[in-house]
Amino acid sequence: QKEVEQNSGPLSVPEGAIASLNCTYSDRGSQSFFWYRQYSGKSPELIMFIYSNGDKEDGRFTAQLNKASQYVSLLIRDSQPSDSATYLCAVTGDSTLTFGKGTMLLVSP
């Protein structure tokens, strides 16, 4: 059974701070990693994906991947109240995505 683990949170950060969201996965053969943002009552929205070890930056978001340690993280710089949402980590296995249960992020003004 492939597993993707996330701390459920909530992770509370003040506006302007860096939010760090972490995810570990069990399948060493996983190749691709995704971060989705889900606002309350809405569907998940893809915000980042990363395939190679290291960092990938897109605006205020940075995804970090370490395949040897089997973890992937998402950093949100200059956090805004509008970033308050649940962040889902997803990992490809053989032919499907396995999702973590998500970390709730709360950014206070």
Place this chain on the structure above:
Amino acid sequence: DVKVTQSSRYLVKRTGEKVFLECVQDMDHENMFWYRQDPGLGLRLIYFSYDVKMKEKGDIPEGYSVSREKKERFSLILESASTNQTSMYLCASSPTPGSSYEQYFGPGTRLTVT
């Protein structure tokens, strides 16, 4: 932009009814997926399809079936709805043939079975 639409945002059905949930994507994506999402359980894959008339079981297919007669449309069918199928149902599509990369989700259907 990718657009995935689902036929209803909210649906209330009675136990034993046959329920159809429709999903349409307008980006010519090969792959389509049906999930349900429940508090504390996260997103769970019900069925997926990598081609027209093709379907594969996901992690929780029991009590569900699917149909994909056209590339853009993927239907989820609850043969005889039960209260434990009350959930948020999410459809997704992805472009890469034969894989589940980069899935894009529809708005979801919140189904209540009474």
